[in-house]
Amino acid sequence: MSAGTNQIAIGVVGVGGMGRRHAENLHTRVKGVRVAAVIDADPMRAEEVAAACGSARVFQDAHTLVKDSNVDAVVVSSPDDTHAELVLECLRYEKPVLCEKPLAVHAAEARKIVEAEVELGRKMVQVGFMRRYDPQHLSVKNSILDGVIGRPVLFKGSHRNPTVLPAATTNTTEFVILNSAVHDLDSARWLLEQEIEEVYVRGVNTDPAFGNDACDLQLIQLTLSGGCLGTIEVYLTAGYGYEVGAEVVGEQGTVHTASAGNAILRLDLTRFQQIESHWLDRFQTAYVAEMERWIRSLVNGQHPSPDAWDGYMSLFVAENCMDSLRSGLPQRVEKQERPLLYQ
Numbered sequence: 001m002s003a004g005t006n007q008i009a010i011g012v013v014g015v016g017g018m019g020r021r022h023a024e025n026l027h028t029r030v031k032g033v034r035v036a037a038v039i040d041a042d043p044m045r046a047e048e049v050a051a052a053c054g055s056a057r058v059f060q061d062a063h064t065l066v067k068d069s070n071v072d073a074v075v076v077s078s079p080d081d082t083h084a085e086l087v088l089e090c091l092r093y094e095k096p097v098l099c100e101k102p103l104a105v106h107a108a109e110a111r112k113i114v115e116a117e118v119e120l121g122r123k124m125v126q127v128g129f130m131r132r133y134d135p136q137h138l139s140v141k142n143s144i145l146d147g148v149i150g151r152p153v154l155f156k157g158s159h160r161n162p163t164v165l166p167a168a169t170t171n172t173t174e175f176v177i178l179n180s181a182v183h184d185l186d187s188a189r190w191l192l193e194q195e196i197e198e199v200y201v202r203g204v205n206t207d208p209a210f211g212n213d214a215c216d217l218q219l220i221q222l223t224l225s226g227g228c229l230g231t232i233e234v235y236l237t238a239g240y241g242y243e244v245g246a247e248v249v250g251e252q253g254t255v256h257t258a259s260a261g262n263a264i265l266r267l268d269l270t271r272f273q274q275i276e277s278h279w280l281d282r283f284q285t286a287y288v289a290e291m292e293r294w295i296r297s298l299v300n301g302q303h304p305s306p307d308a309w310d311g312y313m314s315l316f317v318a319e320n321c322m323d324s325l326r327s328g329l330p331q332r333v334e335k336q337e338r339p340l341l342y343q
């Protein structure tokens, strides 16, 4: 707790779209915390968000923010290639951290984070796989746990963006997997509680504007450790809207994420429901819930979830997906020994 208050002082590194939403949610929807510090590559944006979140301090250097004694915990929502070093810095100063996915841009970097937590002997990292806090996904998870569909045999994920930012760094085949498909790989692991043993990935370019024949549409086939199969469709230029779904087929039945919250309108012999255009809208409830869970873990010592091992495993499988895409062949995923800390 920062001196003089009973609120947990949070520093937010990166206040672009996602980081700004995290800061706003912490300021307006999460109890027992205050946004004490922000930093962004765009100083004007940092000043704006700081002012909007109760006059937080604006920092010029992320490492200075992390080690500041008036910052109790850190949200890392800066560009993907900054995540690993910032998380390791948080661990060096024993600052709890919620890191946006992906945990790193290479599995080896994420492994270093796992090893640093093992060295510390405690989990201090939560990863931003917010679907685990989405009501529609939780309802699927609970149906599986209740056993109503019988033994799961097939996972089917679909992940469609209308389009992605016109930045060269985002319009690559690797980005589709490392930045987007990691959500679906985590969903498969979480919903089925099984590890992914083999992947087989095909991809096509459906939109020349996506850039350099990059595969904006990819189909990932999975074989999992409990005998389940899986398919994941990731389509980053679907055009019609932002839509994510998961279905688990069991021996007795199937359970699918319900469509999100907008009303179903019937008009002129037509029934329709508005679809979101952006993940910030579709998953707002989940973003608040994941932040509340993180803060609870800081207050009552609960383990953060999903943890650094989940962050590492999603990346390790994602890199195997890249190998399969390059080779055109199925790729066996080498079994990873889960450290005791994560069992």
Ligand code: ISE
Binding pocket: 159, 161, 179, 180, 183, 279
């Ligand atoms: C973005 O970073 C997210 O996390 C969204 O949930 C995902 O759907 C999108 O593809 C990512 O780029």
